[in-house]
Amino acid sequence: MSARAQRPAPPAARAEPDAGARLRVNPIACEAHGLCAELLPERVRLDDWGYPILDDRPLTPALVAHARRAAAACPTLALALERDRSSKNQ
Amino acid sequence: MTVAPLAATLSATWVLTRGSGAVSLLLLSATVVLGIVDVTRWRTRSLPRFVIDALHRNVALLAVAFVGVHVFTTLIDRFVSIGAVDAVVPFAGSYKPLWLGLGAIGFDLLLALIATGMLRHRIGYRAWRVTHWLAYACWPVAMLHAVGMGTDASQPWMLGLMLACGGAVAVAVVTRLATSGATAEQPAKALVR
Amino acid sequence: MNATDLPRLLAGAGRGAPSLDAHLAHHGLPSLSVDGVGLVAAVEEAGLHGRGGAAFPTGTKLHAVARTRRRAVVVANGAEGEPASEKDGVLLAHAPHLVLDGVQLAAGAVGAREAIVAVRAGADAAHAALAAALDERARARRDPVAVRVVATPERYVAGEESALTQFLSGGPARPAFTPPRPFERGVGGRPTLIQNVETLAHVALIARHGPDWFRALGTPREPGTALVTLSGDVERPGVREIALGTSLQTLVAHGGGELSHAKAVLIGGYFGAWLTAADAQTVRLDAAHLRPHGASLGSGAIAVLPRDACVVAETTRLAAWLARESAGQCGPCVHGLAAIADLLRGLTDGRVARARHQAHRRGRATAEDALSCLRRWSGDVAGRGACRHPDGVVRLVRSALDAFTADFDDHARHGACDRCALEPALPLPSPPSRARLRAAA
Numbered sequence: 068m069s070a071r072a073q074r075p076a077p078p079a080a081r082a083e084p085d086a087g088a089r090l091r092v093n094p095i096a097c098e099a100h101g102l103c104a105e106l107l108p109e110r111v112r113l114d115d116w117g118y119p120i121l122d123d124r125p126l127t128p129a130l131v132a133h134a135r136r137a138a139a140a141c142p143t144l145a146l147a148l149e150r151d152r153s154s155k156n157q
Numbered sequence: 158m159t160v161a162p163l164a165a166t167l168s169a170t171w172v173l174t175r176g177s178g179a180v181s182l183l184l185l186s187a188t189v190v191l192g193i194v195d196v197t198r199w200r201t202r203s204l205p206r207f208v209i210d211a212l213h214r215n216v217a218l219l220a221v222a223f224v225g226v227h228v229f230t231t232l233i234d235r236f237v238s239i240g241a242v243d244a245v246v247p248f249a250g251s252y253k254p255l256w257l258g259l260g261a262i263g264f265d266l267l268l269a270l271i272a273t274g275m276l277r278h279r280i281g282y283r284a285w286r287v288t289h290w291l292a293y294a295c296w297p298v299a300m301l302h303a304v305g306m307g308t309d310a311s312q313p314w315m316l317g318l319m320l321a322c323g324g325a326v327a328v329a330v331v332t333r334l335a336t337s338g339a340t341a342e343q344p345a346k347a348l349v350r
Numbered sequence: 351m352n353a354t355d356l357p358r359l360l361a362g363a364g365r366g367a368p369s370l371d372a373h374l375a376h377h378g379l380p381s382l383s384v385d386g387v388g389l390v391a392a393v394e395e396a397g398l399h400g401r402g403g404a405a406f407p408t409g410t411k412l413h414a415v416a417r418t419r420r421r422a423v424v425v426a427n428g429a430e431g432e433p434a435s436e437k438d439g440v441l442l443a444h445a446p447h448l449v450l451d452g453v454q455l456a457a458g459a460v461g462a463r464e465a466i467v468a469v470r471a472g473a474d475a476a477h478a479a480l481a482a483a484l485d486e487r488a489r490a491r492r493d494p495v496a497v498r499v500v501a502t503p504e505r506y507v508a509g510e511e512s513a514l515t516q517f518l519s520g521g522p523a524r525p526a527f528t529p530p531r532p533f534e535r536g537v538g539g540r541p542t543l544i545q546n547v548e549t550l551a552h553v554a555l556i557a558r559h560g561p562d563w564f565r566a567l568g569t570p571r572e573p574g575t576a577l578v579t580l581s582g583d584v585e586r587p588g589v590r591e592i593a594l595g596t597s598l599q600t601l602v603a604h605g606g607g608e609l610s611h612a613k614a615v616l617i618g619g620y621f622g623a624w625l626t627a628a629d630a631q632t633v634r635l636d637a638a639h640l641r642p643h644g645a646s647l648g649s650g651a652i653a654v655l656p657r658d659a660c661v662v663a664e665t666t667r668l669a670a671w672l673a674r675e676s677a678g679q680c681g682p683c684v685h686g687l688a689a690i691a692d693l694l695r696g697l698t699d700g701r702v703a704r705a706r707h708q709a710h711r712r713g714r715a716t717a718e719d720a721l722s723c724l725r726r727w728s729g730d731v732a733g734r735g736a737c738r739h740p741d742g743v744v745r746l747v748r749s750a751l752d753a754f755t756a757d758f759d760d761h762a763r764h765g766a767c768d769r770c771a772l773e774p775a776l777p778l779p780s781p782p783s784r785a786r787l788r789a790a791a
Contacts, residue, residue, distance in 0.1 A: 093527045094680035095736050096282060100198065105205045114730045116685035140207050142195075144282045 087151030090121050090134055095143035103146050106137040125151070170234040175308050177227040179318055182303050184220035185267075186322035189296045191216060193329040214274070216298060221271055224264060256305030259298050266295035296326060353559075353566030356573050356646060357591040358550050359445055367442065367479040370486040373447040380557035385571055389459045390416060393553055396561035397573045402509075402546030403621070403649045405637065408553065411543060414533050415460040418541040422462040424495070425518065425537065426453050428469040428476065428547040429502040429509030432619040433779050434651035436576035438547050440589040442469060442476035445551060446483035450497065452550025455557050457495040460543050464496060467547070468514055471501040504779070506675035510737045511544050513677070524677040525737035566595035572636045576647065580605040582654035582775060583612060595636045598652070600629075607654050614655040614753065616776070618648030621667050621742030624661065624750035644749050650733055653776055660769040662761045664776055665750040666694040671778050672743045683740040686731035690747060693724055697758065700765035720762050724751065 090110065092103075099117035109130060110122040126134055131148075138148045182276050191213035207345030228244045231237070239257065243250035245265055273280060273288045300323060309315040355361070361376065368376065394409030415422050426449060430438040442449060453465045469476050480499050487493050500518060502508045506521040515532045519524035519539075536542025545553075552574060556564050565573040572594040578601065581587045585606025592601055598617075602609050609615070615630040616622055623645035625633060633639050640646050654663060673687035696702040702720045728744040735741070751758055761767065 091384050093736075094682065094734055095525075095527050097681060100206060102205075102207045102210060105207045114190075114680055114682060114686070114734075115689070115727070118681035118685070118734070120730060120734070140210060142210070144278065 088126055088131055088134065088148050089151050090126070090138065091120055091147050091149050092121060093145045093147070096143045098143050099101045099143070100142045102140045102142065105132050106140055110134070111137070119146070140141075163267060168234065168236060170230045171236060173230040174227055174234060177223045177230065178303065178306075179309070181220055181223040181227050182299060183318060184216055184223055185296055185299050186326050188213060188217045188220055189292060189326050190329045192292060193333050197333060204297055217271065217274070224267060228264060253306060256302055256307070257280065259305060260302040263295055263298040263302055266291050266298065270295060353563045356567070356575065356593065358555060358567075359441060359448060359577065360589075360591050361546045361549065366482060367446050370447055370483070370490060370492070371651065373445075377448070377555070378558055379660065380554065381768070385608055387560065389455055389553070389557060392556055392561050396564040397571075398552050398556065398564065399544055399572065401548035401552070401650070403432075403577055403618075405646070408545065408549055411533065411545070412456065412459050414492070415541050418534070419461070420541055422457075422460045422541040422543060424453055424457045424460065424462045424465040425542055425544045426465070426467040426547045426550050427509060427511075427514060427544055428467060428473070429514060430470050430473070430649070431504075431509040432621060432649045432651055433506075433508040433777070434581055434616070434619045435579045435649045437579050437589045437650055439473040439476045441548055441551060441577060442467075442473070443479045444454075446476075446479045446550040447487075448554045449547045450480075450483060450487060450493070451554035451557070452491055452545075452547075452552070453497060454495055455553055456543055456550060458702050460541075462495060462521050462543065465498075466518055466537070467497060467499045468502050468509075468518065469499060470504055470508075472504050477501070486764055505677075506672070507677045507737065507739055509589060510739070512737065514544065515542060522677060525739075527736050530647040558682065569595040570636070571635050571638060576635075576650055578635070578647075578650035578652055580607075580652050580654070581777075582616075583607055583656035584654055592635060594647075595634050595639075597632075597634050598630050599632075601635065601652070602654060609654070611657055612656045613659055614661055616651075616653040616655065616746075617643075617645045618745075619651030619653075620672060620746065622646070622648050622651070623745050624665070624753045625749075626753045627657075631752070644745065644752065655775055658769060659772065659775040660698075660767055661750055661757050662694070663698050663770040663772075664766075664774065665747065666691070666698050667778065668776065669694050669743055669747055670741075676739060677737070680735040680740075682731045682734040684729055686734075687740055687743055690724060690727050690731070690743070692769050693720060693727070694747070696720065696749045697761040698766050698770050702762050703765035706762065721751065 090107075097118060099113075099119075101113060101117055101119075103119050104111045105114045107130070110124070111119045111124065112122075114120055134148050138146045191209060195206070195209050195213050198206065200209070231239050232241055232244065237252045239250055239252055243257060243261060245261055247261040247265075248254045250257050270292055271290065273285055275284045300319070303319060376436070390409055390412045393412060394407070396409075398408040399405040400408055400411070426582040428438040428442055430436075430451075443497050449467070453467065457465050467480060469480065473647050477499065484497060484499070486595050502514065502517060503523050503646055505523060507513050507525060508517065511532050512526040512528055513523045515536045516526050518537045526626065532542040532544050534541060536544070552564070568574045575591050577587050577589055579587075580601065584602060587605060590601065598615065599609055602612075602615075609627055609631045612627045612630070614627060615625045617625060617635075617640065623643065625643055625645060629643055633643065633645055634680075655661065669687070670691040676683045676687055678684055693702070696705075697720065706720070724747065728748050731740045732744040733741060757767075761770075
């Protein structure tokens with residue numbers, strides 16, 4: 068029934084802590100559960116409707132573990148921790 | 158009432174089986190209740206979503222552990238002949254095949270739930286969501302198994318336990334059905350401050 | 351045709367679509383090799399940018415798809431969801447052979463063996479002209495690559511690249527989360543080249559006359575010509591071909607309008623940005639001149655607002671319509687646009703003014719709160735959808751707030767002005783299109 072199969076989000080990147088990891092949210096999958104904002108308030112805040120606004124600043128090594136946990140906790144797998152792709156592949 | 162030969166003899170495995178079975182039922186019921194609380198997005202300052210969520214997952218894992226003990230002690234028990242196959246294939250055994258079979262079904266469902274839960278990232282959200290509905294089949298099956306096996310069913314403590322578990326899940330389900338119309342997201346802030 | 355002759359695309363069009371013979375007699379045959387290398391290089395050198403709104407360099411896109419070495423698909427995008435734009439429909443109805451030439455050339459360049467022309471369901475003239483043209487070409491055996499025409503739902507988002515890809519793959523016409531982008535995994539999972547129909551028509555001309563000819567009109571950064579749709583307070587609205595960099599004043603005058611009598615100009619369609627009449631009189635139609643005003647040519651739709659219209663009311667109507675056109679997949683778009691549209695309505699129906707009045711009596715917030723709330727919500731919503739739909743609405747609203755701050759402030763304090771209730775100057779599809787995002791049957 069559905070068209071192109073939505074590939075599941077990859078598991079959190081097993082990158083070294085300072086390998087330029089960044090968080091990305093799939094806005095279609097996101098249902099405003101808000102666990103990400105609870106687990107990573109340093110980089111995630113919620114808009115007036117409960118949806119996450121991700122801070123653009125890079126993740127410090129200390130925050131990467133929290134980011135990984137936040138991505139794993141997302142009930143709809145909308146949040147993913149990715150290796151930082153620079154604009155060349157966009 | 159069970160026809161337990163020489164019921165006066167209390168073997169360790171038999172006690173463990175019944176005990177771990179009771180605890181399993183308790184934990185499974187708690188898992189279901191936590192899962193329902195989770196999906197209604199209930200939260201307080203001291204119990205944020207990620208805590209409810211983690212509790213749900215961890216209590217489920219704990220339940221599996223106790224079910225594992227329950228199954229294992231049943232298999233090694235010498236008073237009843239229940240083989241490894243009977244643990245996962247329903248209705249093939251000779252001892253109380255119906256109720257035991259339900260136990261096997263419940264165990265299978267539980268394994269499926271845990272497996273799909275742990276492989277969530279690989280199978281994708283949609284597939285996980287569909288299979289997780291099996292939880293609503295798993296719990297009643299486990300409950301029926303407990304009632305039907307009947308080993309301690311007439312004991313007041315067991316009766317009380319089953320009533321409490323059944324009651325808790327029933328309340329949770331009813332609450333869920335009653336509130337499922339309300340949107341979970343925060344409403345937009347007031348038009349003008 | 352001479353390098354500096356206008357029109358190029360619509361030349362030889364006359365009353366309707368030319369026959370294949372007439373088309374070839376007028377334009378000649380493509381002289382560049384169709385095996386790919388020559389064409390891609392020529393398009394890159396010509397500096398052609400996409401004419402669908404995003405203005406992505408066409409040569410780069412061709413190169414990216416060709417490089418994948420897998421069997422590709424070419425999609426000519428004539429979905430034209432922007433209500434203020436008619437150029438794609440007009441081009442297809444009057445020069446279908448040019449577009450189809452471009453399709454074949456692009457298919458050859460990227461190694462595609464399948465091509466699809468996507469046209470909005472209601473564009474009857476375009477569908478008819480395409481069908482007739484394909485029929486002629488089939489009989490003349492002109493097309494090495496099979497082409498089929500698909501009707502797209504009449505919804506704003508249906509023309510968005512990933513939505514179109516999903517629709518053509520059998521799903522709903524709703525944007526998808528990217529990556530992967532269509533050029534990597536598109537229709538049926540294959541690398542897909544999606545180009546606006548006008549872009550492909552330009553490719554067909556470049557293949558005949560070369561990059562230097564193409565660059566003879568336009569600006570060095572943005573060479574060539576473009577189709578624009580002029581509407582609103584002008585005597586002769588419709589589609590015209592202009593050289594990029596033409597002044598807006600010239601275009602409007604050509605259409606029988608007068609900027610000094612206008613209130614504002616909307617550039618880039620309902621997805622675009624407002625300019626005050628004063629700014630409009632000095633601006634040129636190319637990115638370099640439009641960007642400082644927060645605008646871009648987009649799909650080339652330009653609407654002139656008469657002096658007696660109310661910008662606040664018009665913006666409110668457009669924002670409400672655009673909010674309803676959301677595909678409904680992403681929270682920030684669904685909730686944010688609805689909230690923005692509602693707050694705008696509050697400016698024209700007096701709710702904001704009344705609330706401000708009451709708050710004032712209690713010694714609290716002032717009218718600024720409504721406008722700063724609009725700005726805050728706009729900032730929150732932009733960039734947070736799967737597609738650029740919310741960004742377009744934000745651009746419309748922000749440009750209105752910036753260019754007509756006094757008008758908005760006035761409405762926030764005093765409610766509706768006496769021009770709010772006038773007939774709408776900018777038309778919207780009526781009734782609002784409720785076309786489903788899935789194919790019928």
